[in-house]
Amino acid sequence: MPKLPRIDYYFDVISPYSYIGFEILQKMEHQWKGVSIRYIPFFLGAIMKESGNRPPAMLPARSVMMMTDLQRTAKFWDIPLTPPPQFMDWIKKYRTTGAMKILLVLEEQDKELMLRAAREFWLRLWSRSEKIFEDSDFEIVLKAVGVKNVQEVIEKSKEEKYAKILTENTNKGVDLSAYGAPWINVLTADGEEHSFFGSDRFHLIADLLQQPQPLPDKLLFNQKSKL
Numbered sequence: 520m521p522k523l524p525r526i527d528y529y530f531d532v533i534s535p536y537s538y539i540g541f542e543i544l545q546k547m548e549h550q551w552k553g554v555s556i557r558y559i560p561f562f563l564g565a566i567m568k569e570s571g572n573r574p575p576a577m578l579p580a581r582s583v584m585m586m587t588d589l590q591r592t593a594k595f596w597d598i599p600l601t602p603p604p605q606f607m608d609w610i611k612k613y614r615t616t617g618a619m620k621i622l623l624v625l626e627e628q629d630k631e632l633m634l635r636a637a638r639e640f641w642l643r644l645w646s647r648s649e650k651i652f653e654d655s656d657f658e659i660v661l662k663a664v665g666v667k668n669v670q671e672v673i674e675k676s677k678e679e680k681y682a683k684i685l686t687e688n689t690n691k692g693v694d695l696s697a698y699g700a701p702w703i704n705v706l707t708a709d710g711e712e713h714s715f716f717g718s719d720r721f722h723l724i725a726d727l728l729q730q731p732q733p734l735p736d737k738l739l740f741n742q743k744s745k746l
């Protein structure tokens with residue numbers, strides 16, 4: 520078990536805010552010394568259902584604001600993000616359980632490989648407007664991150680074991696009262712648990728853990744040049 524303090528980052532690759540939070544956390548990982556980080560794939564569709572929530576994109580007014588806010592936020596952090604025009608059609612037709620199970624197979628082999636594949640899924644969907652739902656999509660992602668036994672990984676991901684792990688991870692999210700993504704559970708050194716929702720709470724997490732505040736490179740550079 521990783522040592523405390525620890526951040527458990529629950530995410531789904533359908534979620535653009537999970538993508539933004541992932542990139543921020545990846546950046547802070549180098550600066551937040553002594554903090555363990557676990558990236559935990561879960562299924563946002565089930566979290567929504569279990570908590571009685573609805574995807575923000577399903578409410579027209581929220582959907583418009585969400586796409587604007589996403590682009591602003593991604594620009595601020597210098598993350599490549601363009602909402603896919605077909606997003607509404609795709610979320611009605613497909614689920615991300617297949618992609619998330621691919622990540623679980625990769626996680627067993629190598630955590631870094633899993634993280635590279637997660638980024639590649641987000642880049643496909645949220646930067647290049649490409650699908651991430653079918654075997655042909657998984658094949659491209661796995662090749663892109665350097666997996667050699669692509670078909671083997673795809674077949675393995677269909678074993679019951681990975682559906683079970685995905686359900687267990689999702690149930691952990693439900694137990695933590697998650698109603699969206701990213702859901703972030705911080706365990707402090709005193710063993711206390713602190714839940715956060717969203718990619719925009721890292722300043723509070725930094726404060727809680729007494730770690731450096733997250734800043735985009737452009738502001739870091741401005742700060743340094745004023746010294």
Ligand SMILES: N[C@@H](CCC(=O)N[C@@H](CS)C(=O)NCC(=O)O)C(=O)O
Pocket residue numbers: 533534535536537572573574575698699700701716717718719
């Ligand atoms: N303010 C949060 C918004 C996060 C967010 O809207 N996440 C979506 C998934 S991409 C969600 O789960 N929303 C549920 C809700 O807003 O109730 C952020 O900046 O990260």
